Amino acid sequence: MRLGLVGNPNVGKSLIFHQLTGIGVEVSNYPGTTVDLMKGNLCFKHEKLELVDLPGIYSLEGNSPEEVMVRTFIQEKEAEVLIAVLDATHLERNLYLFLQLAEFGKPLIAVLNIMDEAAKQGIEIDTAKLSSILGVEVIPVAAVTGMNVAEIIPAALFRARIPAVQVPYDHHIEAAIRSIQSVHPATRLQALQALQGIGTDPETNSLVEALGPEIEEMHRMTIVQIIAGNRHHRAEAIADLVSSDRGDAHPDSLDSLLTSRRSGPIILVAILLSILVSVFLIGSFIEEFLVGVFEMLVISPFSALPLDPLFRQLGLSLLLALQAGLGIALPFIFTFYFFISILEDSGYLTRAAFLADRAMHRLGMHGQGLVPLILGFGCNVPAIMGIRLLRTRRERVIASFLVSMVPCSARTVIVAGIVAVFIGLPAALSIYAITLGLVILTGLVLSRITPGEQYGMILELAPLRVPRIGNILSKSWYRIREFLFIAMPLLILASLVLGLLQYAGFFSLFQQWITPWSEAVLGLPGYATTALLFGILRKEMALETLVILAGTADLPSVMSLAQIYIFAVVSVLFIPCISTIGVLAKVVGARITLLVSLYTLILGLLIGAIINLVIV
Amino acid sequence: MKTSAREDLLEALCILSRTKPEPPTISDLSDHLSRTPEEIRGHLSTMQDQGDLRLLSGDRVELTPEGSRIGNQVAKKHQVLECFLSDILGMDRGTASEEACILEHDISDEALDRLDRYMSRPGKRWRRGKHEKSSLPTLLDYPAGSDLKVSSVKCPGGCQRLFDMGIVPGEQVRLVTTLDNKAMVIHVKGFDIAISPEIASCIFVERAE
Numbered sequence A: 001m002r003l004g005l006v007g008n009p010n011v012g013k014s015l016i017f018h019q020l021t022g023i024g025v026e027v028s029n030y031p032g033t034t035v036d037l038m039k040g041n042l043c044f045k046h047e048k049l050e051l052v053d054l055p056g057i058y059s060l061e062g063n064s065p066e067e068v069m070v071r072t073f074i075q076e077k078e079a080e081v082l083i084a085v086l087d088a089t090h091l092e093r094n095l096y097l098f099l100q101l102a103e104f105g106k107p108l109i110a111v112l113n114i115m116d117e118a119a120k121q122g123i124e125i126d127t128a129k130l131s132s133i134l135g136v137e138v139i140p141v142a143a144v145t146g147m148n149v150a151e152i153i154p155a156a157l158f159r160a161r162i163p164a165v166q167v168p169y170d171h172h173i174e175a176a177i178r179s180i181q182s183v184h185p186a187t188r189l190q191a192l193q194a195l196q197g198i199g200t201d202p203e204t205n206s207l208v209e210a211l212g213p214e215i216e217e218m219h220r221m222t223i224v225q226i227i228a229g230n231r232h233h234r235a236e237a238i239a240d241l242v243s244s245d246r247g248d249a250h251p252d253s254l255d256s257l258l259t260s261r262r263s264g265p266i267i268l269v270a271i272l273l274s275i276l277v278s279v280f281l282i283g284s285f286i287e288e289f290l291v292g293v294f295e296m297l298v299i300s301p302f303s304a305l306p307l308d309p310l311f312r313q314l315g316l317s318l319l320l321a322l323q324a325g326l327g328i329a330l331p332f333i334f335t336f337y338f339f340i341s342i343l344e345d346s347g348y349l350t351r352a353a354f355l356a357d358r359a360m361h362r363l364g365m366h367g368q369g370l371v372p373l374i375l376g377f378g379c380n381v382p383a384i385m386g387i388r389l390l391r392t393r394r395e396r397v398i399a400s401f402l403v404s405m406v407p408c409s410a411r412t413v414i415v416a417g418i419v420a421v422f423i424g425l426p427a428a429l430s431i432y433a434i435t436l437g438l439v440i441l442t443g444l445v446l447s448r449i450t451p452g453e454q455y456g457m458i459l460e461l462a463p464l465r466v467p468r469i470g471n472i473l474s475k476s477w478y479r480i481r482e483f484l485f486i487a488m489p490l491l492i493l494a495s496l497v498l499g500l501l502q503y504a505g506f507f508s509l510f511q512q513w514i515t516p517w518s519e520a521v522l523g524l525p526g527y528a529t530t531a532l533l534f535g536i537l538r539k540e541m542a543l544e545t546l547v548i549l550a551g552t553a554d555l556p557s558v559m560s561l562a563q564i565y566i567f568a569v570v571s572v573l574f575i576p577c578i579s580t581i582g583v584l585a586k587v588v589g590a591r592i593t594l595l596v597s598l599y600t601l602i603l604g605l606l607i608g609a610i611i612n613l614v615i616v
Numbered sequence B: 001m002k003t004s005a006r007e008d009l010l011e012a013l014c015i016l017s018r019t020k021p022e023p024p025t026i027s028d029l030s031d032h033l034s035r036t037p038e039e040i041r042g043h044l045s046t047m048q049d050q051g052d053l054r055l056l057s058g059d060r061v062e063l064t065p066e067g068s069r070i071g072n073q074v075a076k077k078h079q080v081l082e083c084f085l086s087d088i089l090g091m092d093r094g095t096a097s098e099e100a101c102i103l104e105h106d107i108s109d110e111a112l113d114r115l116d117r118y119m120s121r122p123g124k125r126w127r128r129g130k131h132e133k134s135s136l137p138t139l140l141d142y143p144a145g146s147d148l149k150v151s152s153v154k155c156p157g158g159c160q161r162l163f164d165m166g167i168v169p170g171e172q173v174r175l176v177t178t179l180d181n182k183a184m185v186i187h188v189k190g191f192d193i194a195i196s197p198e199i200a201s202c203i204f205v206e207r208a209e
């Protein structure tokens, strides 16, 4: 049996999914966290159930990708029972979607989530009355505290009902529904969908073509607008009936500070910069400590062992991979995610998007485009998935270029791990400045040459909340776990292969060939360019491979500072990693993916060569 | 019988026959016009003699092509006038409709035609994609802190998302804050929603009383 979680964005569907299945999905305080279906299994009284977490939507009749996805999911009967999640602090707007959902005639239950905050705001909701109006069971829940979460599954299994509530539409709409039905057998839902231009039946659609313009002419409004108005009206009436106080939130002084035209932008820049600097400082502090300990306790004793040269080479490669992975990558990735999670959970991300609206317009997008750009600092893969929420292809194309250029945490590892540590913080920050400058330049150019239309931002601001430390740690842990269990084994395997190849003398052959090029163009030793190529697999691998090929984590002993700097710049700009290329192809298609890869390849080499010319 | 009474009846018949497949009855008419059936019956038989309509069995009334032409013309005049009075002059819809009922009988075809063309301009402005100054105030014309009421929403490429968020005609919104480029946060149905200036320019508003 399959159950689906449906609701507005940011109402806690993913948190409920996580609590019920134990699967670690993204739970963040901004609308549009979940962009794809997520399935998970759970057992209830020895019966195996499948629960599906769906992206948050504003309407079941829209044509944005996530709305179409959820509509198809519901219509294709993919789930036997639906769990409608409503936000108790915004009951009225959530009922609007519920009223649409009710028209689909599927058995469901309603979960009234975020009851804890509703209580704090003094909102009281009569759930029994709401339940009798809607005609389905309503369960008050607070997913953060776990209150009543256990009630959800038994209710969905045994007490799900088809909702009784119906929206009385304007009499012209009702008349049109009746005349469609009198000519052609269609359900109320099909007639309504046809009237809003999303019907699938050609005969009903042609009837609407005859009826529609007249109604629109009479109201001087589109049918979509009339229907939306009727639904809001009904939702408002129901919300008024069941809630004592709709507690219209009094203006929050912190919020007005964060979004004011004077202080807002300053705070935004200060927050982003201080995150960057703290990641460098905290990360390099932990790194130095870990690398030192590892060197003293593991590497030196190992080097002192009398061993066969093959084993020595293999063992050393393995240990160096572990050292680079755990000692260098882990501290930076973890600190980075820690701060990004705070941004996500506080609700600040949506305010940052608002403040950046003007700047983002220059880059051919609008405020909403900032969210994937910031998430890209963590990892490009989910950030690219997130650009699906941008509404036009033009914006998605531009965003795909810019997001792929954003230095993700893996690239931060390289910058922080070698540039900040060996050269200094200003040098590390200068790499960010160069990248940012190039992102802006690229955006300026793309916004001129990319064809297509552009709409503005319509973004709901997430409520400001104090982030829960537990959620932040577990989020950072889930992301780190991906690194530990997927990337680390890969790195270790690759390091063994590299060790073997090096032992067999393969690299010296390859390097003989690449060295002249590498030295002429980038001023880098051949092994450094080889390492750059490995960075395409995973960005941290450029660093790990460099350490292995150089035979030491103390890079200044084998490379000049200028070489280290160029290495870092090129690896940051150079081609996104394989996984990013994979999602890019899924989201924007093969042609754009190829363009992005080529562009970044050329850009990386070009900037590397320029720096080489200037510095040396 | 007065022309205005005849035109009112023809208009009502046109509107009623649009909503239902079968011809309207006399009682439908009396509901629609709030007149007594007797009064209407008297007028109808005069009009049958003039060739505007045919009285059928079961008190049903069917328009002749000529009657239907005149009726549609009057209905169209009514719409244009009502729209002008409410959307452009800002009259309340109900009053605008009553006023339109009186004006529709006397306005000349040419004046109406020009009014209609004037009225369809705001829509076309968007199709050309230019931000001409419109006579109607939008969100862009008010300072932060204003309490406003949405009067209409017209944007290019549909604005389903705005409707879904509750930005529909008649809804109260508060303009919370604006930036230098006129990007703004508005408060609707308990949510703060950030919108770009080009979106704000499609939301026509007036001060809430």
Ligand SMILES: Nc1nc2c(ncn2[C@@H]2O[C@H](COP(=O)(O)OP(=O)(O)OP(=O)(O)O)[C@@H](O)[C@H]2O)c(=O)[nH]1
Residues within 6 Å of the ligand: A007, A008, A009, A010, A011, A012, A013, A014, A015, A016, A026, A027, A028, A029, A030, A031, A032, A033, A034, A035, A054, A055, A056, A057, A113, A114, A115, A116, A117, A141, A142, A143, A144, A145, A345, A471
């Ligand atoms: N106070 C409180 N916060 C909650 C509750 N449920 C969820 N949240 C918070 O609300 C935010 C959104 O939760 P998600 O589970 O990501 O919401 P979602 O519905 O999956 O959102 P989308 O994926 O964007 O559609 C997170 O910051 C949660 O911690 C609750 O019951 N009480």
Ligand SMILES: [Mg+2]
Residues within 6 Å of the ligand: A013, A014, A015, A026, A027, A033, A034, A054, A055, A056
């Ligand atoms: Mg989610």
